Structure formats: structure tokens, C-alpha cells
Amino acid sequence: MQHLPQVKIPATYMRGGTSKGVFFRLQDLPPAAQVPGKARDALLLRVIGSPDPYGKQIDGMGGATSSTSKTVILAPSTRADHDVDYLFGQVSIDRPFVDWSGNCGNLSAAVGSFAIASGLVDPARIPQDGVATVRIWQANIGKTIVAHVPITNGEVQETGDFELDGVTFPAAEVQLEFLDPADEGDGDGGGAMFPTGRLVDDLEVPGVGTLKATLINAGIPTIFINAEAIGYAGTELQDAINGDAKALAMFETIRAHGAIKMGLIKDVAEAATRQHTPKVAFVAKPADYVASSGKAIRAADIDLNVRALSMGKLHHAMMGTAAVAIGTAAAIPGTLVNLAAGGGKREAVRFGHPSGTLRVGAEARQVDGAWTVTRAIMSRSARVLMEGVVRVPA
Template sequence: MSKVPQIKVPATYVRGGTSKGVFFKLDDLPERCRVAGEARDRLLLRVIGSPDPYGAQIDGMGGATSSTSKTVILAKSTRPDHDVDYMFGQVSIDKAFVDWSGNCGNLTAAVGSFAISNGLVDAARIPVNGLCTVRIWQVQIQKTIIAHVPITDGQVQETGDFELDGVTFPAAEVQIEFLDPADEGDGDGGGAMFPTGNLVDDLDVPGIGTLKATMINAGIPTVFVNAADIGYTGTELREAINTKPDALARFETIRAYGALRMGLIKDVSEAAQRQHTPKVAFVAPPTAYTSSSGKTIKADDIDLNVRALSMGKLHHAMMGTCAVAIGTAAAIPGTLVNLAAGGGERESVRFGHPSGTLRVGAQATQENGQWVVKKAIMSRSARVLMEGYVRVPGDAF
């Protein structure tokens, strides 16, 4: 019986921030996968090793967590004053779908360096030494992101002494600027930065109760609730939540009803097919705790604690896009994030997460009675782990 042979697709396996993903140039994909649709999704699912009922992604490049089940497609930008178009696909581990509804802030840190190394940035714009400013157009959220990539002797510099909690080894620092991070709408509902028009809402969640919630579209749509209101301290590590199916189900219910209230879905049943967005996170005032690496985080070292869930599990550190939401909400007096950090006006916060701490900055102003944030800034790092080809069965897509 004849079998279809495997094909080779040029790809690069990259760590960006506290995530890993498989990066592709659009033109390197099989022709029928260069446009959005079933063929592209099936290809990416097979590359990552999903759907996997064992939850291990053994037969693919995925690492069986939301942070390592990711794909990126890049192309030279056709938009004025931009270098590269960036598309992000969050691949479900146990289901046959790829979620294209949002961005990955962590992998954004690797987009600029990949674009430079793969000829997507004009050579004239790359200095021999210094920082190369890469202008990224994030296709899904329709936003501009600026990456400042270090260059040494005309090549991307990946090694350095910048330490990022959640990443074992130091690397070169890449500063990321998210311009106008608040969404004006993502194509299927959601509205402005605060889609309900309120900084804090009473969110009715059947089976749980009425929770105070800040629901914000910035970086990525996020539902923030107070840790104390749901029985937590804000110092929890992954095992405290991810080993408890009942707790995960409660968070998913909160997320689903938050999505409905934000206008991202029309019925709570739709949340199951929109796992990547919105995120759900819980906040608490600064409290000392021991991080997952054994490092002591002192209350004096942070402004607040934040824990966030991604793809149904507590994240091991913090999603980059959610960090943007945290920084944006913290800059606006009266949000739950701002209040957990002590209230008042602030242009940056350092928050505690399961792996350590992270600082993110944002500047908020009021224009015509509406809050506006022009830029959110944070530092990440990125490193190529492997490059060459991924192989998939020729009939997989």
C-alpha cells in the first residue's frame, strides 16, 4: 500500500520572551497554505502535533503548554512605514483548531530579529553596530509594534546579560513598544479600551456570584478580578491551580462570561472556540512569596501581584500581551489593577508573577473624557534554538 511521503517546510524554532514557537516566512509555506483557511490550519496543527488526546504533543514541535504551542508567520510588509507583517497562531493542544484572535507579546520579541536575519528588513536600515528599529504590523490586532534589536558586526546579537524571570539563561535585551495598545475593536466586537464604558463592573457569573471586574482591551482583551474575591492570595504558583479541575473550570466560566460582557462573543458557548482571548487574571496587593525557581520575592520589590491564565491553565510567568494590559490598567486610576498597586497616577509597575517579577510601563491621558494610552513598553529577549526544516506528511493539509 503506497503512502504519501513527508514534505519539508523551511522553519525556525525560536524562544521569544517566556514562550517558544515555530516561525515561518509566508513565501516558504506550501502554496495553498499561504492564505488563511483550513489548509493552513491543518499544516500548523500537524507541525505542532495537535490535536493530541494525550496532551503531550509528542509527534510534533509543541511542548504541551500554551507557551510552547505557538506558530508565527511573517512576510515583508506592504504597509507604508512598516518592515514586516506578523501573524500569530495559538495552536490548541487537544483540539483541532488554531486561534487567530489575538497576539503573542512574548514571541513579538523574536519577530524583529527573525525579520532582520531573514531578509525582511531593508539592509540599508540595519546598522553595523547599535540598535535596529524594526517596524512590525500585527495583522490580527491591526496595531504597530516597534522592536529595538541589538546588532553587532551587522548581525543580530542574541547573547547578553539581560535576565528575564521565567527564562533560565541571560540573553540580549530587546525593548518592545506597543503603540496605541488599546483596541478600538478586533473585528468581531469589543469596542474601545473599556468595552462596557466602566473602569470596574459587577460581573455576574452563574455558579460563582457577582465579581468586581476590570475588563480592558489593551495588548489583549483581559478580564481582571480581585484574588480575594475568588479565594486566592495572588501568590499562587501553577500547581495550586492547574492540578485542580474544579478551579480551572471556575476560571473558564469567569472568562466566558467576561468575553460575553466585553462583546467578544454573542453566546457563552462560543468561548470554547475562542480560547486565546480574552485572558482572565487575578490581582492582589504586594505580598511576599517564593517563586517557582525558589527565588524569594519581597513585598517591597513589587507594586502588586498578578496571576493570569492562558489556554485554560495558569501561566508559568506572564504573557507579554497580558503584561501590556496590566501596565495599561495600572496607569488608569480606579481600575482593579491600579487599586491593587496602591491607586493614584503611575507610569510603570513592577508586578509579581509565578516565575518572578516584570516591569512594564504605560502612559495614560484623558482626551475628551476618554482614557487614551499611546504606548506601552517592556523588555524581553529572544534566541534562535534551531533552524532548517520541519517535516509533515504530504497529505496532512
């Protein structure tokens, strides 16, 4: 019996924000995987170790959670005034598919440093000491992200004293600007920040009831509902929900019917093949709680509490793209997020999540009766964990 050798592919394993993923340069992938299609998806599935009926991804680079089952492909940008094109693939853990329908805001924090270290940014634009500005074209959603990457002695600075709840160790701060973050998606949505044209909708969910919901396309398509409407306080940690099969089924039903109302899918059955988007999040007014790290979070220190689900499970912290949606919705008076934060006009909010707190800002204004957001801003950190080659059975 003939045994084929493993294929070696240059790759870098990186943490970005509260996520981890395998980063590739497009030019380093096998020729068949350099274009979208079955070969690329099959390769990334095998790299991560999916599909895995055991749900552990033991035979791959994945970490058996939505936050650690991710891949990134970068290439020199084909667009003017951009440095790099960034494509994100969310790899399913137990199913044989890669979801390309949205961005990862957390891994966005690592794109700038990877691009610089990989020679994808003009060296003339990298200062000896200071901050390098990397203009990123997010190819999944067709949006621009600007990363401000600290540089020391001509190289990316990864260590520092910036602390991010949900990440154990401090690192260097990377500021991200998400330009014109509204109305993203893959072109099959409602074509506006609020696809229904309303700040709050009545969302009919079979078996659950009619829920007030803010449906927004900003950062990532997101369905916001009130925690109390579904029997929660908004201070829950992962175990309170992820161990409850009935609760997870309820959230998936809410997600599917919200996706239909947002114009992202036409039938509930399609939701199973679009796990990455939209997200479901529930909001509540500020309240004291103890984060998963044991850190006490005081109501007086936050504007609201938010909990969000990713790939069918409650996220251990907050997805970066969902944070953009939170900041955007909070800046617009009348949304459920804005009302939970106390209402009124605001340019930034600090919200509580299972691992602690996060501050995000957004610049919103009304033009001819319609809301528009010019940018959302937040800080993250990133670090190379390992670099070399990843091996995949031929």
C-alpha cells in the same frame, strides 16, 4: 499501499520572552497554506502535533503548554512605514483548531530578529553595530509594534546579560514598544479600551457570584478580578491551580461570561472556540512569596501581584500581551489593577508573577473624558533555538 513522502518546509524554532514557537516566512509555506483557511490551519496543527488526546504533542514541535504551542508567519509588510507583517497562531493542544484572535507579546520579541535574519528588513537599515529599529504590523489585531534589536558586527546579537524571570539563561535585551495598544481584537468587541464604558463592572458569574471586574482591551482583551474575591492570595504558583479541576472550571466560566460582557462572543458556548482571548487574571496587593525557581520575592520590591490564565491553565510567568494590559490598567486610576498597586497615577509598575517579577510601563492620558494609551513598553529577549526545515506528512 502507496506511502507519500514528508513535505519539507523551511522554518526556525525560536524562543521569544517566556514562549517558544515555530517561525515561517509566508513565501516558504506550500501555496495552499499561503492564504488563511483550512489548509493553513491543518498544516500548523500537524507541525505542532495537534490535536493530541494525550496532551503531550509528542509527534510535533509543540511543548504541551500554551507557551510552547505557537506558530508565527512573517511577510514583507504591505503597509507604509512598516518592515514586516506578523501573524500569530495559537495552536490548541487537544482540539483541532488554531486561534487567530490575538497576539503573542512574548513571541513579538523574536519577530524583529527573525525578520532581519530572514532578509525581510532592508539591509541599509541595519547598522554594523548598535540597535536596529524594526516596525512590525501585528496583523491579528491591526496594531504597530516597534522592536529595538541589538546588532553586533552586522548581525542580530542574541547573547547578553539581560535576565528575564521565567527564562533560565540571560540573553540580549530587546525593547518592545506597543503603539496605541488599546481597543484591539478582531473587530467584534465593544470598540473601546473599556468596552462597557466603565473602569470597574459587576460581572455576574453563575455558580460563582457577582464579581468586581475591570474589562479592558489593551495588549489583549483581559478580565481582571480581585484574588480575594475568589479565595486566592495572589501569590499562587501553577500547581495550586492547574491541578484543581474545579478551579479551572470556575475560571473558564468567568472567562466565558466576561467575554460576553466585553462583546467578544454572543453565547457562552462560543468561548470554547475562542480559547486564546480574552484572558483572565487576578490581582492582589504586594505580598512576599517564593517564585517557582525558588527565588524569594519581597513585597517591598513589587507594586502588586498578578496571576493570569492562558488557554485554560495558569501561566508559568506572564503573557507579554497581558503584561501590556496590566501596565495600561495600572496607569489608569480606579481600575482594579491600579487599586491593587496602591492607586493614583503611575507610568510603570513592577508586578509579581509565578516565576518572578516584571516591569512594564504605559503612557495614559484622558481626552474628552475618555482614557487613551499611546504606548506600552517592556523588555524581553529572544534567541534562535534551531533552524532548517520542519517535516510534515504529505
